[in-house]
Amino acid sequence: MPSRQRHQPEQTHQPRPAKPxxxxxxxxxxxxxxxxxxxxxxxxxxxxxxxxxxxxxxxxxxxxxxxxxxxxxxxxxxxxxxxxxxxxxxxxxxxxxxxxxxxxxxxxxxxxxxxxxxxxxxxxxxxxxxxxxxxxxxxxxxxxxxxxxxxxxxxxxxxxxxxxxxxxxxxxxxxxxxxxxxxxxxxxxxLTSAVERFAAGLAVVLLLMSLPLLPAGVPVLVAALAAPAVLYGEGHRARKRTADRPETGADTPVRGNSAGEVDAR
Structure with missing residues (x-):
């Protein structure tokens, strides 16, 4: 018997209109x-x-x-x-x-x-x-x-x-x-995403904290560390979510119906 599959509707991306x-x-x-x-x-x-x-x-x-x-x-x-x-x-x-x-x-x-x-x-x-x-x-x-x-x-x-x-x-x-x-x-x-806004805010905080403590020119370098720090944190969170996600695929049991047909999930 042919398997019954669920077909997901294809998503179409409309091109942006031309600009004069x-x-x-x-x-x-x-x-x-x-x-x-x-x-x-x-x-x-x-x-x-x-x-x-x-x-x-x-x-x-x-x-x-x-x-x-x-x-x-x-x-x-x-x-x-x-x-x-x-x-x-x-x-x-x-x-x-x-x-x-x-x-x-x-x-x-x-x-x-x-x-x-x-x-x-x-x-x-x-x-x-x-x-x-x-x-x-x-x-x-x-x-x-x-x-x-x-x-x-x-x-x-x-x-x-x-x-x-x-x-x-x-x-x-x-x-x-x-x-x-x-x-x-x-x-x-x-700055449209929460991550970008957080990185910008962290840079401002680092700059303001280091201004009275460090020589001129150095606070800019300290503030620039906000971007790689946020990127590292986001990468770590993404890897953790991937590791915690349950695996699906070949090991997933296949259920059959009363007529002997196989449902492909």
Whole structure:
């Protein structure tokens, strides 16, 4: 007799609707302009930390990752060791490597273009690119965001560095908080799961606890430990759930009905 099987309905995944190029450009310009203008705050802060205008502009041209740049000059301004400040900035910048792994397959760029595109792999370009419904929109969003942000960030960095002396007491303006504030505003909506929110909250707690105890630049490194700690905890919980789950399969007894038919469960 043929076995009776329960058929589960197939789940279909509806593709996301295509996005008009004008909408992609509008969203990309909005992010690029909003974040690019905060380069002025970086220019002022960097000069106030003891860097020259040339050094400040070189950082924006060659490093081009706002959070790491602010971490570097912030640690220097607080009297931190240059090597510690550089280590904190480098550690923050490593996140862009993980963005690149995801964007490489999504954008599908030629090998000759990838080294140049890698310079624009930052938080903002990644955020705009990853929400696009198709490759064409992803490439357009990445290019417009990267170009707009790179040009504005460097222009406003130069303006801030040159005009830093005209602002008087730079600490009173609180411009050193402008860049990180923009970064947090962009990051917060992306924290959709409880695990991500817990990791962010733990990082804040570690930072606040270590600030009065450790030299400038080191609290950033301590706060960064929140992510691997939470990931390890989640992995341990997942393995424990798998180990506690009862095994089913070949050892499960097969029940027959009165007619001799076999039910496949």
């Amino acid at each position: 190029p004008s909408a992609v450009v509008r969203d990309a310009l909005g992010v690029g302009v909003a974040v690019g203008l905060s380069g002025f705050a970086f220019g002022v802060t960097a000069v106030g930390s003891g860097l020259s205008v040339l050094q400040t502009c070189a950082l924006s041209l060659l490093v081009f990752t706002g959070a790491s740049q602010f971490a570097l000059v912030g640690a220097l301004a607080a009297g931190g060791n240059p090597f510690t400040a550089a280590a904190g900035a480098f550690f923050l910048g490593t996140r862009n490597a993980f963005y690149g792994l995801r964007l490489s397959g999504l954008l599908g760029l030629r090998a000759a273009v990838k080294p140049f595109a890698a310079h624009w792999v930052i938080d903002e370009t990644s955020a705009v690119t990853l929400v696009q419904p198709d490759r064409r929109s992803a490439r357009l969003g990445f290019a417009v965001t990267g170009l707009t942000l790179y040009l504005l960030w460097n222009l406003t960095t130069f303006a801030g560095a040159k005009g830093a002396g005209a602002l008087g007491d730079r600490a009173a303006w609180g411009l050193d908080a402008a860049g990180p504030a923009v970064f947090v505003a962009l990051l917060a909506p992306l």
